[in-house]
Amino acid sequence: MKYLANVTTLDYSADKCSGCGRCVEVCPQGVFLMRDKRAAVTDRDLCMECGACVRNCDFNAITVNYGVGCAAALINSMITGGPPSCDCDDGCCG
Amino acid sequence: MQILKLVRKKIPPFVTGSLETTAGRAPVIATDWSGADFQGMIKSRISAFRMNYSVLPGLYAVGTPDGNSDVFVSANYKLSFDILRRSLKGMHAWVLVLDTNSINVWCAAGKGTMGTEELIKRITAARLDAVVVHKRIILPQLSAVGICASAVQKQTGFRVSFGPVEARDIPDYVRAGYKKTEKMRIIQFPMLDRMVLTPMELNPAMKKFPWFAGGTLIWAGLQPSGILFTDAWTKGLPIIMLLLISVFSGAFVTPVLLPFIPFRSFAIKGWITGMLLLMLSVQAFGILEHADVFLLSAVYLFLPMLSSYLALQFTGATTYTGMSGVKKELKIAVPIYISASTIAGLMMIGIKLREWGLV
Numbered sequence: 469m470k471y472l473a474n475v476t477t478l479d480y481s482a483d484k485c486s487g488c489g490r491c492v493e494v495c496p497q498g499v500f501l502m503r504d505k506r507a508a509v510t511d512r513d514l515c516m517e518c519g520a521c522v523r524n525c526d527f528n529a530i531t532v533n534y535g536v537g538c539a540a541a542l543i544n545s546m547i548t549g550g551p552p553s554c555d556c557d558d559g560c561c562g
Numbered sequence: 563m564q565i566l567k568l569v570r571k572k573i574p575p576f577v578t579g580s581l582e583t584t585a586g587r588a589p590v591i592a593t594d595w596s597g598a599d600f601q602g603m604i605k606s607r608i609s610a611f612r613m614n615y616s617v618l619p620g621l622y623a624v625g626t627p628d629g630n631s632d633v634f635v636s637a638n639y640k641l642s643f644d645i646l647r648r649s650l651k652g653m654h655a656w657v658l659v660l661d662t663n664s665i666n667v668w669c670a671a672g673k674g675t676m677g678t679e680e681l682i683k684r685i686t687a688a689r690l691d692a693v694v695v696h697k698r699i700i701l702p703q704l705s706a707v708g709i710c711a712s713a714v715q716k717q718t719g720f721r722v723s724f725g726p727v728e729a730r731d732i733p734d735y736v737r738a739g740y741k742k743t744e745k746m747r748i749i750q751f752p753m754l755d756r757m758v759l760t761p762m763e764l765n766p767a768m769k770k771f772p773w774f775a776g777g778t779l780i781w782a783g784l785q786p787s788g789i790l791f792t793d794a795w796t797k798g799l800p801i802i803m804l805l806l807i808s809v810f811s812g813a814f815v816t817p818v819l820l821p822f823i824p825f826r827s828f829a830i831k832g833w834i835t836g837m838l839l840l841m842l843s844v845q846a847f848g849i850l851e852h853a854d855v856f857l858l859s860a861v862y863l864f865l866p867m868l869s870s871y872l873a874l875q876f877t878g879a880t881t882y883t884g885m886s887g888v889k890k891e892l893k894i895a896v897p898i899y900i901s902a903s904t905i906a907g908l909m910m911i912g913i914k915l916r917e918w919g920l921v
Contacts, residue, residue, distance in 0.1 A: 469751060469820065469821050469882050470826060470882070471826055471882055471883045471884060471887045472826050472827065472886075472887040472890060472891070473826070475884070475886040475887045475890050476884055476886055476887075477886055490711065492747075493703070493706075493724050493742070493747065494703060494706035494724050495747070496703065496704060496727055496747065496748060496749040496881070497748065497749070497882065498744065498747070498748045514882075515884060516881075516882050516883060516884040517884035517885050517886060518672070518707050518884075519707055520671075520704075520706035520707045523706065523707065523708070523709070523710050524706055524709075524710060524711055524712070526712050533885070533886065534707075534885070535885040536672060536878070536885060537877055537878070537880075537883040537884045537885045537886075537887065537888045538877055538878030538879075538888065539828075539874045539875050539877045539878060539888050539891070539892060540875055540878050541878060542885070542888055542889060542892055543892065543896070546892075546896075552885070553673075
């Protein structure tokens, strides 16, 4: 299953990649694969902006504006003006 | 140490004994689920019971592990912990439970409670370097959102391996020499998984339902002289039924049939499902046969949109929707939701005013 096309903020610079393979190991959507001892992007539109790759890339080769992709959280943050958070009263995020 | 804490709190039924380690005694845990575990799973899937469904953080033993056994890390949401221990059946291993405020692995990692700092703290508190002779620790893959492997290694000496997404793949992962196949690292979202999540979509929607239903009854029965109960029922009930169908469409049918509904946008998916179900119900039950054009317009304007709104909420539960996409959907959908609801509301008022001969 794929979400909207051309919206992800994922950015990857192959020249900074050391080939450690952590991004391939952590991405739950299969966005990365190893090609010629470096990571390569398979399909950007698969990215769900969870941020696992960014947190585990020690060479700053990846950037993504990560956060919760939850409508309720984003609507709440629009209303309150705060950052989007999963903490809702009815325990939707357990 | 861990055992003492448990004794003070009353030993939970999944603890079957204790094991002496070089760093104190560790509780031994069962790899089978009891009736209470199944019950807990169901309750936590359908209600706010989940908010407090937790186990004590710390080190546990599965089987009779020794200094060479693997260490698996979990969250202290009991369902996460239960799924892990069930997957370790027949193995000898250590389980290190982090304090994630009884939130599951992926959500806790997103919030930062299943994070680098907490892991380092628990490794140190459990004196893991005294319990095992190796320096390897296996984490659920989805915890990588909150845990930086290199920082953990720098601080504790333990090398983090992110294991499979699903705990049930752990035995195969271990047998394969700690190697993941593509299937083990890519998250799936099959129909059953989607269905399991729908009670938590229906629940909050149904909490608000009585307000809508009550409002509809009052609208249907309201006369300048008071409320006419026969009108409230005969004119109100069909609309309440359609309202219920629209909630069901957005919070249940759309999530379950997700990949089979055209378009990638959840708002559009929900609207299409809502419109189809609305037309079907109107046909099948012969509702609104004599309704005037304003009522029909209001119903067809508002109800598919309600389904769309509820479907959009499901983005919070899926395994593949990202923030930028949801933001884009909201930017377009919210103004439409607000203006369409306003128009539908004005139409409903207009209908009453005409009924009373005021316009």
